[in-house]
Amino acid sequence: MADAVAEAKEEIRRRLADAIRDMEVETAADTARVITTAGWFEMELLETAVAAGMSEASRLYEEGEYFIPELLSCADAAEEATKIFRPYMMGQRPEPKGCVVIGSVAGDTHDIGKNIVALVVEAAGYDVFDIGRDVSAERFVDAVIEKQADALALASLMTTSMNHMADVIQLMERRGCRQSCRVIVGGKPISPSFAQKIGADYYSASAGDTVRILDEIMKTHGN
Ligand code: B12
Structure with a gap:
C-alpha cells in the first residue's frame, strides 16, 4: 500500500516535470491541482519537479531543439504550477522566525x-x-x-x-x-x-x- 502511494507520487511528480519541459501550462496547473487535492504536496516536490523539467528543457536548448522563447514557455508552466501550490504552502506556515x-x-x-x-x-x-x-x-x-x-x-x-x-x-x-x-x-x-x-x-x-x-x-x- 505504502509502495503504491509512493509510486503514484513519483508518477505525478514526473507528469509535472514533463508538462514543464513540454511547455504545457494548463497541464502543469492541472497536475499541481491533482497533487494538492490528493494531499500529496511536499516541499521537495515543487523543487525537484521544476528542476527536472527545466533541466530537460536545458538539454533540448543545448541540442538546438529549443530556443529562448521555448525556455520562457517552460518557465511559464513552472510558474503556473507554483501559483497553485503557493496558497497551500502558506496555509501551513509557522510563526515568523x-x-x-x-x-x-x-x-x-x-x-x-x-x-x-x-x-x-x-x-x-x-x-x-x-x-x-x-x-x-x-x-x-x-x-x-x-x-x-x-x-x-x-x-x-x-x-x-x-x-x-x-x-x-x-x-x-x-x-x-x-x-x-x-x-x-x-x-x-x-x-x-x-x-x-x-x-x-x-x-x-x-x-x-x-x-x-x-x-x-x-x-x-x-x-
Ligand atoms: C531557463 C533559463 C533561462 C531563461 C530564464 C527565465 C527565468 N525567468 O529565470 C531565459 C530564457 C530568460 C534565459 C536567458 C539567458 N540565459 Co539562461 N538558462 C536557463 C536554464 C535553461 C534553466 C535555469 C533554471 O531555471 N533552472 C531550474 C531551477 C529550478 O534550477 P536552478 O536555477 O539551478 O535553482 C536551484 C539551485 O541552483 C538553487 N538556487 C537557485 N537560485 C538560488 C538562490 C539562492 C539564494 C540559493 C540559496 C539557492 C539557489 O536552488 C534552486 C532550486 O533547487 C539554464 C541552464 C541550466 N541548466 O541551469 C540556462 C543558463 C543559466 N542560461 C545561460 C545563458 C548564457 C543565458 C543567456 C545569456 C542566453 C542568451 N544568449 O541570451 C540569457 C541571459 C539573461 C541574463 N542576463 O540573465 C547559461 C549560463 C552560462 C554561464 N555563463 O554560466 C545557462 C547555464 C545555459 C547554458 N548551458 O549555456 N535563460
Missing part, C-alpha cells in the same frame, strides 16, 4: 530557482523580501539595512554574474551591516569554495538546504 532579503545579482535575470527558494523559505516561516533580479549591490545593501535583515540570500545562474556577489559583500562591510546579517549564496555555478573565497557565510544548493541554514542562523545569531 526571522527576516530574509533575497534577489538575483546584477546582470542576472534568471529567477526560477530564486523564486522557489523565496517561496519555500517564506512557507517555512520567514519574512521574505524578494527584491527581484538584476539587482545592484546598492539596492541589496539598502534593503538589508531598511529591513534589518537576519540574512541575505544572493542568487546567480551565470559565471558572468557570480562575481557581483563579492561586490555586495564588500559594500555590506563598507556600510557597516555585514556583522548583523549572514550571507547565503546559491545558484548553478556557485560552490562552497566560491562562497568561502568571496567571504559569504554559507553556500546553499537548494531551497530545502536554505531553510535548514536559516534555522541554524536563527538558533546561533537570532534574538
Whole structure:
C-alpha cells in the first residue's frame, strides 16, 4: 500500500516535470491541482519537479531543439504550477522566525530557482523580501539595512554574474551591516569554495538546504 502511494507520487511528480519541459501550462496547473487535492504536496516536490523539467528543457536548448522563447514557455508552466501550490504552502506556515532579503545579482535575470527558494523559505516561516533580479549591490545593501535583515540570500545562474556577489559583500562591510546579517549564496555555478573565497557565510544548493541554514542562523545569531 505504502509502495503504491509512493509510486503514484513519483508518477505525478514526473507528469509535472514533463508538462514543464513540454511547455504545457494548463497541464502543469492541472497536475499541481491533482497533487494538492490528493494531499500529496511536499516541499521537495515543487523543487525537484521544476528542476527536472527545466533541466530537460536545458538539454533540448543545448541540442538546438529549443530556443529562448521555448525556455520562457517552460518557465511559464513552472510558474503556473507554483501559483497553485503557493496558497497551500502558506496555509501551513509557522510563526515568523526571522527576516530574509533575497534577489538575483546584477546582470542576472534568471529567477526560477530564486523564486522557489523565496517561496519555500517564506512557507517555512520567514519574512521574505524578494527584491527581484538584476539587482545592484546598492539596492541589496539598502534593503538589508531598511529591513534589518537576519540574512541575505544572493542568487546567480551565470559565471558572468557570480562575481557581483563579492561586490555586495564588500559594500555590506563598507556600510557597516555585514556583522548583523549572514550571507547565503546559491545558484548553478556557485560552490562552497566560491562562497568561502568571496567571504559569504554559507553556500546553499537548494531551497530545502536554505531553510535548514536559516534555522541554524536563527538558533546561533537570532534574538
Ligand atoms: C531557463 C533559463 C533561462 C531563461 C530564464 C527565465 C527565468 N525567468 O529565470 C531565459 C530564457 C530568460 C534565459 C536567458 C539567458 N540565459 Co539562461 N538558462 C536557463 C536554464 C535553461 C534553466 C535555469 C533554471 O531555471 N533552472 C531550474 C531551477 C529550478 O534550477 P536552478 O536555477 O539551478 O535553482 C536551484 C539551485 O541552483 C538553487 N538556487 C537557485 N537560485 C538560488 C538562490 C539562492 C539564494 C540559493 C540559496 C539557492 C539557489 O536552488 C534552486 C532550486 O533547487 C539554464 C541552464 C541550466 N541548466 O541551469 C540556462 C543558463 C543559466 N542560461 C545561460 C545563458 C548564457 C543565458 C543567456 C545569456 C542566453 C542568451 N544568449 O541570451 C540569457 C541571459 C539573461 C541574463 N542576463 O540573465 C547559461 C549560463 C552560462 C554561464 N555563463 O554560466 C545557462 C547555464 C545555459 C547554458 N548551458 O549555456 N535563460
